[in-house]
Amino acid sequence: MEKIAVREIEENVVKLIGDRWMLVTAGNRDRFNTMTANWGGLGYIWSKPVAFVLIRPERYTYEFSEKESFLTLSFFDDSHREALKICGTLSGKNTDKIKEAGLSPIATTLGNITFKEADLIMECKKIYSDFFNPDKFHDRSPLEKWYIDGGIHKMYIYEIINAWKNK
Numbered sequence: 001m002e003k004i005a006v007r008e009i010e011e012n013v014v015k016l017i018g019d020r021w022m023l024v025t026a027g028n029r030d031r032f033n034t035m036t037a038n039w040g041g042l043g044y045i046w047s048k049p050v051a052f053v054l055i056r057p058e059r060y061t062y063e064f065s066e067k068e069s070f071l072t073l074s075f076f077d078d079s080h081r082e083a084l085k086i087c088g089t090l091s092g093k094n095t096d097k098i099k100e101a102g103l104s105p106i107a108t109t110l111g112n113i114t115f116k117e118a119d120l121i122m123e124c125k126k127i128y129s130d131f132f133n134p135d136k137f138h139d140r141s142p143l144e145k146w147y148i149d150g151g152i153h154k155m156y157i158y159e160i161i162n163a164w165k166n167k
Contacts, residue, residue, distance in 0.1 A: 001121065001164040006049045009163055011120065013042045016075060021084050024053055025113050026064035026071040032105070032113045034074075034098065035061040036088030039153075042160070049160045051124050054153040060093040065156060069126050070110060074118035083117070108162065119166040124158030131155075 016022075017040050025034040041052040051073055055062050065071060076084060083101035090097040098105060104116040114121045131154045137143045 001118075002167050004163050004165050006122075006160045006163050008165075009042075009120070009122075011075075016120075017041065020075055020078075021088075023074040023076075023084065023087055023115065023118075024055070024061060024065075024071060025074065025115075026061055026068045027113060028068070028111050029107050029113070031064075033061045033064050033092040034087055034113075035059055035092075036084045040073075045157065046127070048127070050127070051122060051158045051160055053124075053156045053158060055156065056151045056153050058151055060091050062154070065126075065154075070112045071124055071126075071158065072108070072112050072114040073122040073124065074114045075120040076115075076117060077119050080117055110162075121162075121164045122160045123162035125161050126156055127159050128157040129154055 018038055021036055021038045022040070023034045024037050025032060027033055035055070037054070039054045043050055043052065053071070053073070055065050083103055086101040087097055090100060105113050106116050107113055108123050110123065112123055132152050134143055134147070134152065
């Protein structure tokens, strides 16, 4: 892994998150959890490069994202697709899904957890969060499709403070 400037991230964001998926990992060396996500975004706001991360309160990772100020976003090549499926279907509360997925957790210099197998990593610092408000949906179709049983996402905006890439 080679550290890169955040502005050197060249991947197509829609393909990166929507097609390749990512692991959202919060916690520390002693206790952490990860979840697979393919909703979110990358952008630029408040003069900062940012990541938009969505987490439902029902997810075990939610308690870590609430407690911690940092998290990592880890992206993998297609050879790790099964690992991402495992991390998206098993709960870290009930099982060691990292072991099941065959992933190797490593810590950044700031102590945030990512994975040796990732080919792109973003280390992020929380700067804003709030729940989606059902009354604020101008187009009701996402609300009716994705939130019929509740479980409204909380959106976090994280500043991307570090990035690493396999070169």
